Amino acid sequence: GQNIDQPTEMTATEGAIVQINCTYQTSGFNGLFWYQQHAGEAPTFLSYNVLDGLEEKGRFSSFLSRSKGYSYLLLKELQMKDSASYLCAPHGGSWGKLQFGAGTQVVVTP
């Protein structure tokens, strides 16, 4: 099975930086996804980490430590449109069982 832990909600102001932590325990591990989901919409892909370290993609960066079962998503220069739920999804099992954490609701205020 899988245990995935991430904070329920985080609030930050426009232009600030927010770091969303995720810890996980999986029966197998191939990589870890981060998805963004606006209310009523489908999840959209942000990042996929396979190896340890930081991957940067514009304003968003994702970090993985496989030995610690830990990842974080860093959102820089926050914009109002970044208000959404951010889902941590370890990709485990023999080839590809994708399950989601409960999601972190990020609220960006003016």
Place this chain on the structure above:
Amino acid sequence: DTEVTQTPKHLVMGMTNKKSLKCEQHMGHRAMYWYKQKAKKPPELMFVYSYEKLSINESVPSRFSPECPNSSLLNLHLHALQPEDSALYLCASSQVSGQLNTEAFFGQGTRLTVV
């Protein structure tokens, strides 16, 4: 084409009805997924198909019946549903690989209401 197309977008059905949700992708992905998502909750995995064969069934009630007629299509047949089955049903697809970047693409979902 990096789209996963789901139809219909909205569906209202009675508890005695039989209906089907459809999902289609043309990215050559050989893994396809059905998820169920209730309001303010994360998506919950229901089924996984790999190479058109059912590989994971997360103890889903038999009133939900998946079908994968070919590598591009995934259906979810619905029969005798309950009001608590009302939710957003999401289809996703990905490559089947343990090591490569296997980004999963999601469709826009079918908003199902059971009355």
